[in-house]
Amino acid sequence: MGNxxxxxxxxxxxxELKEAVKKMLERERREFEDLGAHDFDVDDDYPxxxxxxxxxxxxxxxxxxxxxxxxxxxxxxxNKFPGIRASVCWNEKTIEVxxxxxxxxxxxxxGKILSKSEGMKLVKLxxxxxxxxxxxHIRRIKKIEAIEKDEIHSQ
Numbered sequence: 001m002g003n004x005x006x007x008x009x010x011x012x013x014x015x016e017l018k019e020a021v022k023k024m025l026e027r028e029r030r031e032f033e034d035l036g037a038h039d040f041d042v043d044d045d046y047p048x049x050x051x052x053x054x055x056x057x058x059x060x061x062x063x064x065x066x067x068x069x070x071x072x073x074x075x076x077x078x079n080k081f082p083g084i085r086a087s088v089c090w091n092e093k094t095i096e097v098x099x100x101x102x103x104x105x106x107x108x109x110x111g112k113i114l115s116k117s118e119g120m121k122l123v124k125l126x127x128x129x130x131x132x133x134x135x136x137h138i139r140r141i142k143k144i145e146a147i148e149k150d151e152i153h154s155q
Contacts, residue, residue, distance in 0.1 A: 004061070004062045004063045005031045005032065005033065005060070005061070005062035005063075006025065006030060006031065006032040006033075006062060006063055006064065006065060006127075007032070007033050007035055007052075007053045007056045007057060007062055007063070007064045007065075008021065008022065008032055008033070008034045008035060008053070008064070008065050008066075008067075009034075009035045009036060009049030009050060009052055009053040009064065009065075009066050009067070009074075010036075010037060010049060010066065010067035010068065010111065011037060011044050011045065011046040011048075011049055011067075011068050011069075012037065012040055012041055012042045012043075012044055013046075013067075013068050013069035013111045013112055014046075014066075014067025014068045014069070014074075014109065014110075014111035015037055015040050015067075015111070016111060016116065017067050017109060017111040017114065017116055017119045018034070018037075018065075018067050018111075020116040020119065020120055021065060021067075021119060021120055021123050022034060024120045024123065024124070025123075030127070033056070035049060035052040035053055035056065036048075036049055036052065037049065046066075046068040046073045046074050046077065047073070047077045049066065049074070050066055050073075050074045050077035050078045050086075051077065051081075053066055053078070053106065054077075054078050054081040054084050054106070055081070057083070057084065057105060057106070058081060058082070058083055058084070062105075063105045063106065064078070064086075064105065064106035064107075065106070065107055065109065065123060066078060066086065066106055066107070066108045066109070067108070067109045067110070067111050067119070068108070068110070068111065069110055069111060069112040069113075070088070070110040070112060070113055071088040071089070071090070071108035071109050071110040071113070072088055072108070072110075074086065074108040075087065075088045075106075075108040078106050078108065082148050083105075083148070084105060084106060085102060085103060085104045085105055085106070085141075085144065086104060086105075086106035086107070086108055087102055087104040087106070087107055087108065088107075088108045088109075088110075089107045089108065089109060089122055089126070090109075090110065090113055090114065090122075091122075092121075092122070092125055095107065095122050095125045095126045095129065096125070096129060098126070099126055099129030099130065099131065100129055100130065100131060100132045100137075101131075101132065101137050101140075102137075102140075102141075103131040103137070103141050107122070107123075107126050109122065109123075
């Protein structure tokens with residue numbers, strides 16, 4: 001992943017984990033932008049934060065970390081945006097596959113699923129993981145992009 005800028009977003013269910021990840025990124029002097037929630041509010045909605053992070057990545061590049069209760073809602077929302085490959089991750093294997101095989105530009109974590117230490121460990125692993133550039137993975141990413149452009153049936 002190199003030194004790509006990170007964009008963070010979380011609803012109330014992911015707020016505490018996001019705050020822990022922010023502190024870790026600050027300690028490690030990683031460039032990031034927190035797109036909210038900035039305060040704990042049980043009436044916020046995860047699609048708002050997913051949209052903010054996805055639009056930033058579409059405009060500026062970089063990668064994102066989205067956190068809600070399970071990561072599922074964030075991933076469903078994020079994957080509606082062209083150019084976004086968001087993956088729900090809950091352990092080291094899912095992080096590795098998301099980065100190395102799927103070239104995910106967003107990971108979605110569950111604030112109700114992961115402890116702060118588990119979440120920070122997964123973020124660290126994702127930051128250092130790289131896409132393998134193996135032909136089979138490149139071929140699959142191209143097929144995903146074709147679906148996005150509604151071109152799959154012409155291949």
